[in-house]
Amino acid sequence: MKKLFLPCEEANHVCDKSQYKESSFSEMIKLNLHLLYCKACRKYSSRNAKLTAILKREKPITMEQGIKNTLQKQIENQLKNQ
16 A cells, blocks of 8 residues: 555656646556645645646747857856956
């Protein structure tokens, strides 16, 4: 019986895996059992699903490589000076 219940940390990991269709059937059963009694993980799962839906809908904004390189150099210089 103990193998059916997941700790919250593992439930969150399975939740993440399930969004990318990487979780097994048994993991999904365990996750759903966990979500029945854990309000915090239900909230995590809900927020995670919303975030995934937003990212699928919207094209992520990315920075040009030149700007990234400039920022990286500035950060490295600041770290050296401290």
